[in-house]
Amino acid sequence: GAVVSQHPSWVICKSGTSVKIECRSLDFQATTMFWYRQFPKQSLMLMATSNEGSKATYEQGVEKDKFLINHASLTLSTLTVTSAHPEDSSFYICSASYPQGLGNTIYFGEGSWLTVV
């Protein structure tokens, strides 16, 4: 099946610094990708929709200046957590939609653990 890959799998950064997480669709083009955040024992929470060649659409309550999303190509979207703080520590997951038949199948990346110290 289609593969979505994230990098890095885990990252530790100091408070106040910025960290970038990449999401790639490895064998298909994705005009739209999605970024989720997940806290331990909770469900995935949609943060934003990443649109190739245009601005991302953020969910209510998600700071667009803090979570910068860039979707510069049809196979790559990046999430940059700016001026990170310990409360930003979380599991970040991206997804992309793969057209199949008359519908779409959503594939998810492996996830990226961010720890801010």
Place this chain on the structure above:
Amino acid sequence: LAKTTQPISMDSYEGQEVNITCSHNNIATNDYITWYQQFPSQGPRFIIQGYKTKVTNEVASLFIPADRKSSTLSLPRVSLSDTAVYYCLVVPGSSASKIIFGSGTRLSIRP
């Protein structure tokens, strides 16, 4: 956006068949029903997808009644490694449509 409702948790034993039901009362005509499995510290993994009636693959079956307002994921002869969280998602026909996760079902398999 179609909202999904699933049991929060389920328990079963190795070798049993497990059926997890999901309700999605406001599913739209172009929506598909997809189930995912998630282990701790991993992204959700695709299990099966269907539109109506029954779909079967090497790991599961998906039953969807005619009104499509619910679906049931059936896992035959579960093992300990099937302990995970299972999510039912309603996937819109448009690739640009966002998808909202429900709570998922935490399945625990015991020896």
